[in-house]
Amino acid sequence: MLTRENTVNLVLALLLLVAPLAANAFGQPFYVTLATRIAILALAALGLNLALGLGGLVSFGHAAFFGIGGYAAGILSSHALSYEPMIFGLPGTVQMPVIWIVAVIAAGLVALAIGAISLRTSGVYFIMITLAFAQMVYYFAISWPAYGGEDGLSILVRNQFPGLNTMKPLSFFLVCYVVLLAGIGLFALIRASRFGTALQAARQNETRVATVGIHPYRIRLTGFVISAMITALAGALYADLNRFVSPSMLSWHMSGELIVLIILGGTGRLFGPVAGAALYVAFEFALGGLTERWQFFLGLILLGVVLFARGGLLGLLAGKAKHG
Amino acid sequence: MTIALALEQLLNGIQLGVMLFLMAAGLTLIFGVMGLINLAHGSLYMVGAFACAAVAAWTGSFWLGLIASLACAAAAGAIVELAVIRRLYDRDHLDQVLATFALILIFSEGTRWLFGDFPLYLDIPALLQGVVTLPGDASYPVYRLAIIAVGALIALGLYLLIGKTRLGMRIRAGESDREMIGALGVDIRTLYTLVFALGSALAGLAGALVGALQSVQVGMGEPVLILAFVVIVIGGIGSIKGALYGALLVGVTDTLGRFLLPQFLALFVDPSQAGMIGGAMASMLIYVVMAVILAVKPRGLFPPAHA
Amino acid sequence: MVEPVLQIDNLVKAFGALRATDGVSIDLRPGEIHALIGPNGAGKSTLIHQICGTVRPDSGTIRFAGEDIGALNTAERAQKGLGRTFQVSSLAPEFSALRNVMLAVQAKQGSSFGFFRPVMRDRSLVDPAMAILERVGLADRARLPAAELSHGERRQLEIAMALALQSKAFLLDEPMAGMGPEGSKRLTGFLDALRREAPILLVEHDMDAVFALADRISVLVYGKVIATGTVDEIRSNPTVRTAYLGDHA
Numbered sequence: 117m118l119t120r121e122n123t124v125n126l127v128l129a130l131l132l133l134v135a136p137l138a139a140n141a142f143g144q145p146f147y148v149t150l151a152t153r154i155a156i157l158a159l160a161a162l163g164l165n166l167a168l169g170l171g172g173l174v175s176f177g178h179a180a181f182f183g184i185g186g187y188a189a190g191i192l193s194s195h196a197l198s199y200e201p202m203i204f205g206l207p208g209t210v211q212m213p214v215i216w217i218v219a220v221i222a223a224g225l226v227a228l229a230i231g232a233i234s235l236r237t238s239g240v241y242f243i244m245i246t247l248a249f250a251q252m253v254y255y256f257a258i259s260w261p262a263y264g265g266e267d268g269l270s271i272l273v274r275n276q277f278p279g280l281n282t283m284k285p286l287s288f289f290l291v292c293y294v295v296l297l298a299g300i301g302l303f304a305l306i307r308a309s310r311f312g313t314a315l316q317a318a319r320q321n322e323t324r325v326a327t328v329g330i331h332p333y334r335i336r337l338t339g340f341v342i343s344a345m346i347t348a349l350a351g352a353l354y355a356d357l358n359r360f361v362s363p364s365m366l367s368w369h370m371s372g373e374l375i376v377l378i379i380l381g382g383t384g385r386l387f388g389p390v391a392g393a394a395l396y397v398a399f400e401f402a403l404g405g406l407t408e409r410w411q412f413f414l415g416l417i418l419l420g421v422v423l424f425a426r427g428g429l430l431g432l433l434a435g436k437a438k439h440g
Numbered sequence: 441m442t443i444a445l446a447l448e449q450l451l452n453g454i455q456l457g458v459m460l461f462l463m464a465a466g467l468t469l470i471f472g473v474m475g476l477i478n479l480a481h482g483s484l485y486m487v488g489a490f491a492c493a494a495v496a497a498w499t500g501s502f503w504l505g506l507i508a509s510l511a512c513a514a515a516a517g518a519i520v521e522l523a524v525i526r527r528l529y530d531r532d533h534l535d536q537v538l539a540t541f542a543l544i545l546i547f548s549e550g551t552r553w554l555f556g557d558f559p560l561y562l563d564i565p566a567l568l569q570g571v572v573t574l575p576g577d578a579s580y581p582v583y584r585l586a587i588i589a590v591g592a593l594i595a596l597g598l599y600l601l602i603g604k605t606r607l608g609m610r611i612r613a614g615e616s617d618r619e620m621i622g623a624l625g626v627d628i629r630t631l632y633t634l635v636f637a638l639g640s641a642l643a644g645l646a647g648a649l650v651g652a653l654q655s656v657q658v659g660m661g662e663p664v665l666i667l668a669f670v671v672i673v674i675g676g677i678g679s680i681k682g683a684l685y686g687a688l689l690v691g692v693t694d695t696l697g698r699f700l701l702p703q704f705l706a707l708f709v710d711p712s713q714a715g716m717i718g719g720a721m722a723s724m725l726i727y728v729v730m731a732v733i734l735a736v737k738p739r740g741l742f743p744p745a746h747a
Numbered sequence: 748m749v750e751p752v753l754q755i756d757n758l759v760k761a762f763g764a765l766r767a768t769d770g771v772s773i774d775l776r777p778g779e780i781h782a783l784i785g786p787n788g789a790g791k792s793t794l795i796h797q798i799c800g801t802v803r804p805d806s807g808t809i810r811f812a813g814e815d816i817g818a819l820n821t822a823e824r825a826q827k828g829l830g831r832t833f834q835v836s837s838l839a840p841e842f843s844a845l846r847n848v849m850l851a852v853q854a855k856q857g858s859s860f861g862f863f864r865p866v867m868r869d870r871s872l873v874d875p876a877m878a879i880l881e882r883v884g885l886a887d888r889a890r891l892p893a894a895e896l897s898h899g900e901r902r903q904l905e906i907a908m909a910l911a912l913q914s915k916a917f918l919l920d921e922p923m924a925g926m927g928p929e930g931s932k933r934l935t936g937f938l939d940a941l942r943r944e945a946p947i948l949l950v951e952h953d954m955d956a957v958f959a960l961a962d963r964i965s966v967l968v969y970g971k972v973i974a975t976g977t978v979d980e981i982r983s984n985p986t987v988r989t990a991y992l993g994d995h996a
């Protein structure tokens with residue numbers, strides 16, 4: 117069905133593909149890297165959007181999962197390159213698919229622990245507790261020297277994907293783009309599913325969900341874990357994009373930025389994170405070119421969006437969100 | 441390990457707790473009265489520190505700097521409340537988080553603009569330099585003891601203000617019933633601005649006091665802010681009493697954890713390993729404490745009665 | 748005598764100094780409509796909340812289908828077969844009427860952990876939900892968001908959701924409120940038939956409806972049940988007349 121929102125989504129998806137293809141054809145790899153950054157940040161925010169947009173869970177700690185994904189990539193590849201076995205004598209790897217699986221499982225387990233405690237609370241408590249737990253992971257990464265501590269960990273050669281040369285910007289972009297599309301597809305499926313129905317209903321009216329006999333806690337915990345897994349996958353890609361992972365991926369600024377991406381794009385919208393990430397990277401690039409203090413203006417813009425334009429970019433382009 | 445060293449660490453923990461209390465008291469008061477979660481509270485801490493350092497450098501007087509820190513932070517708080525915050529009281533927490541996150545960006549970059557990228561330094565005033573000798577032959581900086589004293593005085597002051605004065609009565613009424621306080625004819629908007637400025641001034645004071653112990657730099661408020669969040673989550677959001685107990689608990693646990701855990705581990709593994717593992721574990725300790733407390737009492741140790 | 752479906756013994760709930768439920772004992776038998784009446788603030792809604800688990804009693808027992816359900820949470824009690832409506836309607840406002848009922852249908856089917864199949868194309872959810880909307884007379888409003896329904900329609904939707912759960916007992920908190928004479932009359936007929944599916948504990952201010960429907964009536968005043976009996980017994984009870992019915996009759 118080609119509603120206005122679907123049309124806008126389609127245009128966004130095509131733009132994000134065509135722009136780097138064109139940039140590559142004109143020998144401008146820098147713009148390919150920008151597009152890759154957009155795709156990865158969009159995927160990270162898409163993960164958060166599952167918890168925040170669908171479930172109404174304002175997690176201020178998703179940087180923890182983003183960073184865990186990043187460290188999974190960094191740690192596995194460093195072990196593979198040094199031939200030093202890891203815990204239990206397992207070898208490292210430079211294969212992205214394996215790294216992704218490890219990233220997703222590790223983040224899922226951590227999210228299960230964090231969520232199990234945080235979801236016993238709600239509202240402001242939830243916001244602060246997720247923030248605090250992410251901070252715990254952050255300080256752990258800083259004070260644990262084995263993987264670079266405060267200095268972070270370099271990924272000397274970008275990890276590999278079977279059949280592709282990921283060191284080519286366009287190839288790596290295409291990997292990220294396809295993963296993003298898959299993530300969007302998964303999000304759309306979940307949103308329309310039984311689970312998605314319960315998750316969204318728990319946001320709209322928790323008592324109602326319990327009154328029909330569904331445990332809101334279990335639904336939310338599941339949603340939180342899936343959300344963390346998607347964000348962790350983005351984290352693994354992000355580390356590969358920068359060929360570097362450091363505690364800054366785990367910092368609370370990162371958590372804040374992920375929320376900002378969603379709001380800039382439009383909360384709970386399928387393509388909100390894509391629109392938000394594109395807008396964010398564009399700001400960063402355009403304003404960052406003008407002034408070192410671009411975050412000052414980002415702050416002003418964000419304040420304006422929150423106070424006066426709650427629907428975000430998609431709200432402006434595609435009107436109010438519709439539900440089944 | 442000597443008694444003297446342990447005593448010193450304990451005092452350091454209390455001193456950290458006192459600083460956290462100054463931050464947490466404002467946060468929890470603002471949440472209790474206005475229902476607002478304010479991430480930019482750390483920025484006001486930073487404003488206080490910069491104001492103190494700048495005025496102290498300019499006039500040569502730490503004490504004038506201290507007054508400036510209170511005044512600037514209160515003024516900044518009042519302006520922010522009037523311009524932005526009061527539009528957020530009726531919004532959901534997500535909007536509050538985002539708008540105050542935006543304020544952090546504005547404050548941080550704005551401060552860099554004014555003062556540059558390099559940290560400022562603030563000297564301990566002559567009156568409070570030096571050390572005192574404690575039982576067990578320990579010596580302890582006078583300045584840190586002074587901070588503890590200031591914190592105790594402010595805790596007492598807040599107790600009297602909220603428990604015994606008309607303003608405090610209005611604050612308590614505002615916490616339990618916004619409608620009623622409106623019906624009583626209290627100008628609720630002015631009250632909110634006052635409470636926000638008061639919370640900001642406390643944060644500014646904390647920033648100024650700590651500024652003489654560390655360097656004064658952009659971003660200095662953020663780690664403290666997050667610890668203050670842990671404090672009020674542990675204490676029960678909205679409760680000043682909870683903030684006090686939570687702050688002391690977090691301050692002492694964190695400090696003693698960093699001191700004791702590596703030594704404790706050294707009994708089992710070799711010292712360099714113990715330092716590394718112990719350090720990493722200690723950095724996580726307060727969060728573990730928070731998790732345990734929340735697992736037992738999800739609304740904190742002293743949840744406000746009306747919540 | 749048949750075993751009651753729902754049996755409440757000596758329930759107490761205080762909000763500070765106010766004893767909103769003050770030693771209430773009441774039961775609900777198979778096939779009956781048991782009306783609970785009383786002035787505003789008597790504690791009727793608070794009682795329903797405690798039965799459903801949204802408010803915890805201070806003391807007393809609640810037995811449902813032969814089992815003490817005091818330790819169960821709201822969702823578990825719903826799964827046992829307690830279906831309720833709220834005095835202030837409580838729906839998923841962004842969802843359509845249909846999807847609200849489908850939520851109840853999926854809950855009844857016992858699985859909310861399907862991640863891939865779109866519910867709107869799942870006949871096993873849509874068909875029963877549509878049938879129920881048909882039954883409560885909301886079929887033509889099925890695609891409207893709950894937030895856009897009229898007050899009366901939202902009440903009907905609540906009943907539809909309780910029906911979808913195929914509950915073993917219905918607890919209805921003022922279902923007629925705000926319905927208008929026409930709607931009240933239709934709903935009266937509807938509830939009259941519904942009692943054959945499961946007994947109903949009916950909190951209601953509309954005395955015509957109560958007298959038309961109730962097999963038994965309990966009168967709650969200041970958290971205490973001051974009388975329980977048939978319609979005629981309650982009508983002629985002098986205490987009830989002074990305490991409550993006096994200003995209605």
Ligand SMILES: Nc1ncnc2c1ncn2[C@@H]1O[C@H](COP(=O)(O)OP(=O)(O)O)[C@@H](O)[C@H]1O
Nearest residue numbers: 762765767785786787788789790791792793794
């Ligand atoms: N959560 C609560 N906290 C404090 N008082 C309450 C609460 N819920 C209900 N009450 C009080 O309990 C009494 C009974 O309320 P309610 O059960 O709603 O009465 P009814 O449904 O019979 O009109 C009222 O005085 C009401 O103000």
Ligand SMILES: [Mg+2]
Nearest residue numbers: 791792793834
């Ligand atoms: Mg009622």
